[in-house]
Amino acid sequence: MSELARLAADFPILGREMNHRRLVYLDSAATTQKPVQVLEAMDAFYRRHNANVHRGAYALAGEATDLYEGARAKVAAFIHAASPREVVFTRGTTSAINTVAYGWGLYRLRPGDRILLTVMEHHSNVVPWQLVAHHTGAELAYLPMDREFQVDLTALGELLDERVKVVGITGMSNVLGTIPPVAEVAAAARQAGAITVVDAAQMAPHVPLDVQALGADFLAFSAHKMLGPTGIGALWGRLDRLEAMEPAEGGGEMISDVDLHHSTWAEVPQKFEAGTPPVAEAVGFGAAVDYLSAIGMDAVREHEVGLTAYALERLSAVPGLTLHGPADVAARGGVISFTLADIHPHDLATILDQQGVAIRAGHHCARPLHRLLDVPATARASLYVYNTREDVDALLAGLGEARRLFGVP
Amino acid sequence: MSLDDLYREVILDHYRNPRQRGSLEHPDAHAEGQNPLCGDEISLDLALEGDRVTDVRILGRGCSISQASASMMAEAILGKTRAEIGELTRRFKVMMEIEEGDAGLDEERPGAALGDLEALQGVRRFPVRIKCADLPWVTLADALGASSPPAGD
Numbered sequence: 001m002s003e004l005a006r007l008a009a010d011f012p013i014l015g016r017e018m019n020h021r022r023l024v025y026l027d028s029a030a031t032t033q034k035p036v037q038v039l040e041a042m043d044a045f046y047r048r049h050n051a052n053v054h055r056g057a058y059a060l061a062g063e064a065t066d067l068y069e070g071a072r073a074k075v076a077a078f079i080h081a082a083s084p085r086e087v088v089f090t091r092g093t094t095s096a097i098n099t100v101a102y103g104w105g106l107y108r109l110r111p112g113d114r115i116l117l118t119v120m121e122h123h124s125n126v127v128p129w130q131l132v133a134h135h136t137g138a139e140l141a142y143l144p145m146d147r148e149f150q151v152d153l154t155a156l157g158e159l160l161d162e163r164v165k166v167v168g169i170t171g172m173s174n175v176l177g178t179i180p181p182v183a184e185v186a187a188a189a190r191q192a193g194a195i196t197v198v199d200a201a202q203m204a205p206h207v208p209l210d211v212q213a214l215g216a217d218f219l220a221f222s223a224h225k226m227l228g229p230t231g232i233g234a235l236w237g238r239l240d241r242l243e244a245m246e247p248a249e250g251g252g253e254m255i256s257d258v259d260l261h262h263s264t265w266a267e268v269p270q271k272f273e274a275g276t277p278p279v280a281e282a283v284g285f286g287a288a289v290d291y292l293s294a295i296g297m298d299a300v301r302e303h304e305v306g307l308t309a310y311a312l313e314r315l316s317a318v319p320g321l322t323l324h325g326p327a328d329v330a331a332r333g334g335v336i337s338f339t340l341a342d343i344h345p346h347d348l349a350t351i352l353d354q355q356g357v358a359i360r361a362g363h364h365c366a367r368p369l370h371r372l373l374d375v376p377a378t379a380r381a382s383l384y385v386y387n388t389r390e391d392v393d394a395l396l397a398g399l400g401e402a403r404r405l406f407g408v409p
Numbered sequence: 410m411s412l413d414d415l416y417r418e419v420i421l422d423h424y425r426n427p428r429q430r431g432s433l434e435h436p437d438a439h440a441e442g443q444n445p446l447c448g449d450e451i452s453l454d455l456a457l458e459g460d461r462v463t464d465v466r467i468l469g470r471g472c473s474i475s476q477a478s479a480s481m482m483a484e485a486i487l488g489k490t491r492a493e494i495g496e497l498t499r500r501f502k503v504m505m506e507i508e509e510g511d512a513g514l515d516e517e518r519p520g521a522a523l524g525d526l527e528a529l530q531g532v533r534r535f536p537v538r539i540k541c542a543d544l545p546w547v548t549l550a551d552a553l554g555a556s557s558p559p560a561g562d
Contacts, residue, residue: 342425346447346472347416350535354412362447370448376470377448405416406473 008386010035021356024394029174029202029335029382030360031224038227041287045280053279054253068279071286075234078289080210088235088269089277093201094124096220096235099272100197101128102248105166111137114163118143118151119372120173123365125199129168149326151180156188164194171203175366176325177335186215201225206304206333208297217241228288232281242268249274300385304334307383311336311392318399320408324373334383340399341408345379351405352398414531424473429483431466442548444540449475451548460490472541474532479545481525491553498546501526505533505542
């Protein structure tokens with residue numbers, strides 16, 4: 001852990017002060033900070049290699065294309081995809097899920113078909129399916145949660161009937177930290193004739209990921225939650241699925257031929273990348289996975305398990321504090337949601353901000369889950385590679401100040 | 410900027426013991442307000458006799474600032490006419506816009522007539538929280554705007 005703690009020096013923003021205190025950044029589930037390696041890779045792209053990709057017969061365009069496709073290969077290797085062709089660059093997790101909803105769901109779902117989600121999904125793995133259900137007459141159904149904040153698999157046999165055509169599941173809850181048994185669910189879905197779409201926005205940055213072993217059909221994640229830039233993410237899909245899927249967006253770069261009334265599509269993955277892609281962002285994404293790979297995702301996970309265990313232990317000792325998530329660190333990541341007595345999470349966030357501690361307060365784009373938890377909002381501290389025990393200690397000190405201000409015994 | 414200025418005792422008192430809490434069976438005016446990004450919610454019922462607010466009930470949930478602001482507002486508008494409420498709203502808005510100044514509120518300054526609401530002036534030092542304090546007032550304007558078309562304003 002001490003070795004990883006030194007990583008903070010790679011993140012320039014972590015050297016700044018906030019409200020006259022050291023910035024303690026505990027909102028990596030919302031977005032992560034960026035190491036100099038990512039910033040420099042993007043800067044170097046614009047300074048030395050900028051041109052549009054996949055066109056232009058000059059050498060500079062070739063360099064840009066090589067960097068863009070090189071980034072795709074890095075991302076593919078990072079998740080153990082069978083081939084770089086299985087990685088489609090998107091604007092992020094949300095647009096990746098929409099690509100599947102509109103490219104696969106819209107064309108194949110029929111009235112009475114079912115889309116099975118879990119109650120702990122982020123809005124980005126709920127709303128696209130609601131839209132497609134509205135267009136197709138398909139229905140939504142939900143896997144419940146058990147008392148350990150885990151997806152309740154006992155309901156899976158009952159709910160996963162022949163009507164279910166799509167199963168959507170998070171790889172790690174952005175509220176509870178829960179890591180659901182995705183491989184088990186994907187195997188059951190495949191047997192039932194349904195495809196599985198994994199929202200890996202919180203999973204890909206934090207746990208070693210092997211998409212071939214996972215057994216899902218599609219998996220979506222965002223660069224900005226794993227040390228990379230905003231504006232880019234990836235949709236991984238099994239090659240046969242991607243080849244069978246329609247493009248959700250049309251435009252330049254994604255066609256093979258266009259006449260006035262008809263077009264044919266480019267090969268996968270270009271078929272799904274209409275328009276000029278975010279090339280510098282792709283380069284930054286590649287640098288981010290290089291950075292994570294150099295640490296090793298096993299080491300990342302180990303660091304976070306240790307830090308999460310420490311945080312949970314200290315938080316559980318705070319009188320009046322309720323943790324919303326699994327107690328078992330093996331079943332969860334470093335996303336820690338809590339409420340403290342009658343102090344509203346927004347008030348907690350303001351008070352912590354004054355100590356330099358940045359946390360998130362609200363419903364974290366998971367309103368259905370908060371209704372289930374019967375809390376309108378939670379405070380959420382989320383950890384990453386650059387966080388340390390000192391950061392957790394700063395959080396605890398801030399909570400002490402909140403209790404003083406609100407007169408909570 | 411001090412947290413003790415933000416979380417004054419009177420604010421915590423209104424937060425924990427909200428005045429005029431509840432709803433009316435047959436309100437003459439009603440509006441609901443929420444800040445979708447943070448989830449604060451206010452439901453406001455008004456009883457009106459002519460131009461005057463004769464009863465006000467508020468239900469809501471959210472942070473101490475939004476809920477205390479709602480409670481203080483309910484107390485402040487009870488028995489007031491539309492014109493008086495318009496003036497109160499104006500004073501509240503001006504108070505929340507003042508950038509600097511620890512001079513306290515003199516008679517000439519807009520906060521002076523606001524009673525408990527004065528306590529909310531600490532919020533303006535925390536710009537991301539101003540929308541919390543504003544929520545009940547925006548909801549009030551909705552309710553009064555919807556209850557009858559404003560005559561010439």
